[in-house]
């Protein structure tokens with residue numbers, strides 16, 4: 441029994457001659473608290489050296505009202521003493537305490553009422569309630585009534601009795617080392633060599649340690665970091681940009697017609713501000729109106745600068761790609777952005793008005809649609825999604841376009857965004873000539889799936905228990 445500490449040994453030694461004793465008495469003998477004794481006893485009990493018995497006693501304290509009645513008698517008793525043999529009801533009602541007393545007098549059958557006169561039944565010995573009120577103790581028959589009348593309150597008190605087991609007694613009989621224990625060695629003890637003779641406290645390998653929760657980032661942030669890491673591993677550089685930008689960048693530069701439904705107020709958050717059009721905007725206007733100098737015929741109609749100048753909260757991260765390509769028009773380009781986007785969605789378990797998108801572009805002399813599918817498949821594989829498939833899609837800025845889907849057990853195919861090859865209508869106004877593969881993928885959905893959540897909103901919670909218990913994802917941690 442090397443792993444008993446001095447405290448448990450002392451408890452056993454104190455217990456041995458008595459066999460069994462109350463924790464309070466033991467605490468006195470060991471000059472410690474009752475709680476400490478119970479704690480040591482539990483450690484002994486775990487090793488089969490002692491047994492603990494817990495008895496709960498109920499105690500009763502009088503309420504102020506109960507205290508008063510204990511002194512002067514219950515209202516019905518006080519009244520009974522005043523009425524004598526008989527009393528007209530209205531005189532009875534005029535007596536002090538009558539509001540409480542009359543009801544009880546009748547209920548207990550101490551009076552009967554005939555023709556407006558209350559008649560007593562003579563002397564009544566104290567009832568169970570009165571006996572209990574004098575000195576309430578557990579088990580008295582009058583207690584429930586006193587509780588109901590709110591004259592006493594009940595409390596529970598636990599008392600512990602500890603008994604030594606034969607194994608415990610044998611251990612004590614075999615002699616226990618009761619020298620002071622050393623928990624942590626000091627420098628002096630090491631230098632002087634006195635550690636050799638010190639009674640070192642042993643480690644208990646059976647006792648489960650207290651759980652500790654070191655600081656860690658939010659589970660969703662971990663996934664975002666993981667996604668960024670994967671893209672960087674795949675050779676992409678990160679692009680960043682503003683959350684608020686003009687509709688020119690969010691829509692027009694992406695060849696989204698000015699009457700496109702996604703541009704409506706009910707789908708997009710418009711800001712009360714405008715931004716001047718950037719240099720080169722005329723190319724975008726021409727593209728919309730007639731296809732510029734390409735073979736495209738554009739959307740036709742008149743392109744309005746005022747609509748393009750309106751600022752919006754970005755509805756996707758794709759404008760970052762166009763801006764980045766304008767600054768880096770020569771291949772090769774491999775860039776990604778992971779950021780928040782905003783749409784006027786009604787909130788439900790799978791829709792939020794703000795969420796994260798992963799945007800990516802690959803521009804090179806001879807990249808094709810097949811490379812695009814390869815990149816997407818590779819990305820999802822690295823994210824842990826084995827099965828990826830592509831369905832034809834439509835976006836005003838890509839041709840061909842696809843919607844990648846991943847298979848999730850229990851959910852089936854889950855759609856995760858869009859992708860395609862940028863149309864000439866997007867790239868030509870800026871003199872970009874090499875093909876550009878592009879995608880915009882919902883990352884909050886991925887986060888939800890990877891964290892096993894059923895509701896997108898849970899991603900943005902800061903529920904501390906959830907965060908504490910959430911597993912650490914990603915490598916290198």
Ligand SMILES: N[C@@H](Cc1ccccc1)C(=O)O
Nearest residue numbers: 756758858859860878879880
């Ligand atoms: N921007 C699109 C996704 C997309 C990006 C790039 C190319 C094609 C599609 C969306 O929000 O859903």
